[in-house]
Amino acid sequence: MSFKITDAVTWVGKRDWELRHFHGQEYSTHRGSTYNAYLVQDEKTALVETVWGPFAGEFIEQLKSVVDLSRIDYVIANHAESDHSGGLPELMRLIPEVPVYCTQNGVKSLKGHYHQDWNFQVVKTGQRLSLGARELIFIEAPMLHWPDTMFCYLTGEDILFSNDAFGHHLASEGMYNDLVDPCALMEECIKYYANILTPFSAQVKRKIEEFAGLGLPLKMICPSHGTIWRDNPMQIVKQYLTWAGNYQEHQAVIVYDTMWNGTRRMAEAIAEGMSQADPSLAVKLYNAARADKNDIITEVFRSKVLLVGSPTINRGYLSSIGGFLELVRGLGFKNKKAAAFGAYGWSGESVRLMTAQLNEAGFEVVNDGIRAMWNPDGDALEQCRAFGRGFGQGLTV
Known part of the structure; x- marks a missing residue:
């Protein structure tokens, strides 16, 4: 079921309570996961991400309950991996002319996955897309953790849609970090970083510093998996910086x-x-x-x-x-x-x-x-x- 994050932003993703393995059988998900998609409604309407393919039908029906699909002006593909983009083929079959915003590597990857020539619009860091009173600012984030990855930031709401960064595999009815068990949350966060992002620690550090250099206020971080960081969202950013620094405990x-x-x-x-x-x-x-x-x-x-x-x-x-x-x-x-x-x-x-x-x-x-x-x-x-x-x-x- 969808829910409002702000007056302008609605979560339209999918909780996957039953998921126990990810990346094939490579990654264990003891607590399930979520595929987070976000609908931004201003004078223009943008959909940020979709869901994993097996849930595409549910996703489309839920999306229709929130917005007339003909009113979607832009689709934002922050990352082409199937758990993010799996709903795109069904969605684009219904709205084939709507532009899909992604990086240049995103075009290559999406074409490689789905063999479709959608209305791709290539974006680079700093490029802005006006929605009316609000703008989306795009931030390329290559190798976090694929070459095509990017973030986007929503002005007016001060939200960073961070894709896989700052995410974790945790299904919960309460979709905010202050509504889940903090021990379970941090356990899943460090597991996610250790198993997925460790090889890219240098890029993690550079990208965080780059985002900080933009001087953008931050009220929420909305990742593509797990809970939304609304209570002190900088806590996970600081934790990433610690983990990116050749981390070790006395163990x-x-x-x-x-x-x-x-x-x-x-x-x-x-x-x-x-x-x-x-x-x-x-x-x-x-x-x-x-x-x-x-x-x-x-x-x-x-x-x-x-x-x-x-x-x-x-x-x-x-x-x-x-x-x-x-x-x-x-x-x-x-x-x-x-x-x-x-x-x-x-x-x-x-x-x-x-x-x-x-x-x-x-x-x-x-x-x-x-x-x-x-x-x-x-x-x-x-x-x-x-x-x-x-x-x-x-x-x-």
């Missing part, structure tokens, strides 16, 4: 997989050693084959050190660790230490190979790792505790 994360529990026992012994050396250090363990991969990535983002463990199998490491290492390689974490560990029976290549992967992924690999043959005995576990103590002593608050 270590140990990620492992195990076959016959030898590597698990090593992981637990290493964790004991870390805690012995520094009781203030938060140490978290995750079995990569059983825990949610995006939740693990969030904890890596928050940590100073990552330890990765796997036994050797077929002269390599277990597949869950292979997938995990590929995730961290792509995210390009900065300012984090790492090492590898694992049990083995005869050839024992896993630690060497994982060490090479961690080095390639940009971690500061501090040593060659630690191995234990077969099922680690008391002496081997004590060596693991000493290994952990070395890390704990090397991490300062």
Whole structure:
């Protein structure tokens, strides 16, 4: 159901309570999500974004209940990814001549998705579109998180339609940040940043500074997913600046997989050693084959050190660790230490190979790792505790 944000702006999006995975199966959405679309009505009417394709029919019917489609003068496509643009084909079939405002890369991407030559109007940063008493100001935001991404700002209402930036996957009946559980909200925000925006932290910082340089007042941030920031919207902007600065907390994360529990026992012994050396250090363990991969990535983002463990199998490491290492390689974490560990029976290549992967992924690999043959005995576990103590002593608050 739609609702008024201001006298001129109406939310016409879709809450997706059932969504549990996003980007195919790549991103877990434990709390669902929303696809936020906004209708701006002045002398002219502009629609900012649509919804994901499976909800296009619902979206069109809801939109018709708010405005006669023939009265829509402009469609704003801030981003061409399907969760934003999926309602466009059905909408444009009904209003084919209405101009679609997007970046040059947006034209390429939308044509690539839908193979339609709509009435595209290419915009650049600083360009304005008059709606009457209000204007939309366009702000290109490439690689936040696609090349085509842009924001737009509504004068008179002081609203930034920020697309994926400052968003999160959280379905809620109360669509404002002051109406949801603040702990759940921030948990979803940091997960979103860690898993999606980490590789683009430099661009995040530059774009925030660029927007600040425009000197535009800000009353609300309306992202494309999750809740609307109306209570102190600058809090999430400041948080993004913190996260963009090679973020870390006083935490270590140990990620492992195990076959016959030898590597698990090593992981637990290493964790004991870390805690012995520094009781203030938060140490978290995750079995990569059983825990949610995006939740693990969030904890890596928050940590100073990552330890990765796997036994050797077929002269390599277990597949869950292979997938995990590929995730961290792509995210390009900065300012984090790492090492590898694992049990083995005869050839024992896993630690060497994982060490090479961690080095390639940009971690500061501090040593060659630690191995234990077969099922680690008391002496081997004590060596693991000493290994952990070395890390704990090397991490300062």
